[in-house]
Amino acid sequence: MxxxxxxxxxxxxxxxxxxxxxxxxxxxxxxxxxxxxxxxxxxxxxxxxxxxxxxxxxxxxxxxxxxVPGQDAPAAPAAPGTRRENGMTITNEPFFLSVRGESVEEVTPVWAGLAKGATVIEEFGPAQWAPAFGMLADRFGVTWIVDVATEYAQA
CATH class of the missing domain: 3.10.180.10 (2,3-Dihydroxybiphenyl 1,2-Dioxygenase, domain 1)
Structure with a gap:
C-alpha cells in the first residue's frame, strides 16, 4: 500500500x-x-x-x-501573512506548498510561472542550504516554496 x-x-x-x-x-x-x-x-x-x-x-x-459554498471571493486577496526577516521565515499561516526539483533548470520555469501576479517573499536564487530557493504568495494568496533538493533534503 x-x-x-x-x-x-x-x-x-x-x-x-x-x-x-x-x-x-x-x-x-x-x-x-x-x-x-x-x-x-x-x-x-x-x-x-x-x-x-x-x-x-x-x-x-x-x-x-x-x-467553499456560500462564500464569495474577497475583493482582494489578503496580504501574505509571511515574511523573511534576517534569514528567518516569520509567518502566521498554517502551511506552505513546496515544489522541490532536482536542478535549478527544472524549477526555474515553475518559479517564473507562479511569480506572475505574485507577492515575492524571498527572491529566487542561491541559498546557503540549496542551489536555489524562493518563496512567494501567488495571486490567489497561496504561499509556495520553490527549491532544489540537496543531499540532506531529499524527499
Missing part, C-alpha cells in the same frame, strides 16, 4: 481560475466538477462553482481545490 498527501485548497468562487493557473504552470490534466454537475439547479448562485477540481501532471505535481 502507498499513501500520497495531496494539497486540497479552499477558495471562494475562484477555484476554477486557480486550477487553470496551476495547470498553466505545471502542465497536466485539469478536472473540474461543479455543483450544477452534482445536481444543483443551474440558476442558483454558486452552481458553477467547483465542488471537485484537480490538476494532475506527469511530473508528479498534483493539487486539488474546491469553492
Amino acid at each position: 502507498s499513501l500520497n498527501a495531496v494539497a486540497h485548497l479552499n477558495f471562494h468562487g475562484e477555484a476554477r481560475e486557480a486550477l487553470e493557473f496551476y495547470q498553466s504552470v505545471f502542465g497536466g490534466q485539469l478536472t473540474v466538477v461543479t455543483y450544477a454537475d452534482f445536481g444543483m439547479p443551474a440558476e442558483l448562485p454558486g452552481a458553477t462553482h467547483v465542488v471537485f477540481g484537480q490538476v494532475v501532471a506527469g511530473n508528479g505535481f498534483r493539487v486539488m481545490a474546491y469553492d
Whole structure:
C-alpha cells in the first residue's frame, strides 16, 4: 500500500481560475466538477462553482481545490501573512506548498510561472542550504516554496 498527501485548497468562487493557473504552470490534466454537475439547479448562485477540481501532471505535481459554498471571493486577496526577516521565515499561516526539483533548470520555469501576479517573499536564487530557493504568495494568496533538493533534503 502507498499513501500520497495531496494539497486540497479552499477558495471562494475562484477555484476554477486557480486550477487553470496551476495547470498553466505545471502542465497536466485539469478536472473540474461543479455543483450544477452534482445536481444543483443551474440558476442558483454558486452552481458553477467547483465542488471537485484537480490538476494532475506527469511530473508528479498534483493539487486539488474546491469553492467553499456560500462564500464569495474577497475583493482582494489578503496580504501574505509571511515574511523573511534576517534569514528567518516569520509567518502566521498554517502551511506552505513546496515544489522541490532536482536542478535549478527544472524549477526555474515553475518559479517564473507562479511569480506572475505574485507577492515575492524571498527572491529566487542561491541559498546557503540549496542551489536555489524562493518563496512567494501567488495571486490567489497561496504561499509556495520553490527549491532544489540537496543531499540532506531529499524527499
